[in-house]
Amino acid sequence: VLKTFRKYFLPGFIFQSLIIGGGYGTGREIVEFFLKFGPVHGLWNMLITTIIWSVVLALCFELCRIGKNYNYQLFIKDLLGKFWITYEVLFIFGMILVLSVMGSASGDIINQMIGLDNFFGVCIMMFLVSFMVFKGSVFIEKIFSYWSIVLYSGFGILFILAISNFSIEIIDAFQNQDRSTSLWKGGVKYAAYNIGLAPAIFFCTKHLKSKNEAIFSGIIAGVIGILPAFFMYISMLSFNSDVLLSRVPLNIVLDALGYDYLKVFFQIILFGTFIETGASLIHGLNQRVFDSFSKVSNFHRITFSLIALVISIFLSEKIGLIKLISNGYGMITWGYWLVFVIPVLIVGSIKIFKK
Secondary structure (H helix, E strand, O other): OHHHHHHHHHHHHHHHHOOOHHHHHHHHHHHHHHHHOHHHHHHHHHHHEEEEEEEHHHHHHHHHHOOOOHHHHHHHHHHHHHHHHHHHHHHHHHHHHHHHHHHHHHHHHHHHHHHOOOHHHHHHHHHHHHHHHOOOOOHHHHHHHHHHHHHHHHHHHHHHHHHHHHHHHHHOOOOOOOOOOOOOOOHHHHHHHHHHOHHHHHHHHHHHOOOOHHHHHHHHHHHHHHHHHHHHHHHHHHHHHOOOOOOHHHHHHHHOOHHHHHHHOOOOOOHHHHHHHHHHHHHHHHHHHHHOOOOOOOOHHHHHHHHHHHHHHHHHHHHHHHHHHHHHHHHHHHHHHHHHHHHHHHHHHHHHHHH
């Protein structure tokens, strides 16, 4: 059972941990890339995201397996050759953007939970991320597996309660679809932005031993990654106008349900997802650095983690969460299409076929 979990489900849970940080977990990204296109078109965009994630991850996992490229530098050099530096630049910018969103949201969560200033919430998040990076891959895999159970339980409860309490409003929402909105644009942009950072979690593909395992694991990972978004999306449909401009749209649903303990539970879940995302990104970058230099201590790991987090969170305070998501993602997502997604689909497919 443990081997099956590591092969088919662990990569998906680690991928979900990578992408579900501040923007996804709070519902802000769900609004920006799906809900604003309308109830029906938003679901079509979500389906497109899932298909792109599953196909690209399946190809990536198989490329990792046949090339034994378990960190992003080896993988990208094998994929892009002498153009590998283009991905390196995008990865750094993407990581800073995600950590910025996460830092801004984590300060808000701690402030709402226990009333501490946002600064203390950010410091707690930075400490926990650094601690997980210090502990290494095995510890990260174990913690992510356990936390994913908590996370999916929470979003499953939210989905059931929303359906039970707001079923009429949710059904009515589907009658108000604006036909002029896009069926694909949000899904394509969101898929590329998130999948572009996926090489940071390729350390978990070492458990895959055959082509079938790699392909099925990738397909399952795409579905695992989108499920919390689907649960939130349906839950927020009855509050369409309210959530569009909200900093933390999920809170509108939780407030409407009226269960104080549920809101506290979700704040804990969300804060945990911020730690997961930060640890995934920083650990992936550290793995890349360690393979380039022979003598790197745990002190260097923690120092590097803190520097990256401080820079990112400084940006989040200067720019703001909603602007980061709406503007930052749009600027970088097409770069990921050019230097990662399209090469994986074309070059990766050719390499796998020849092998």
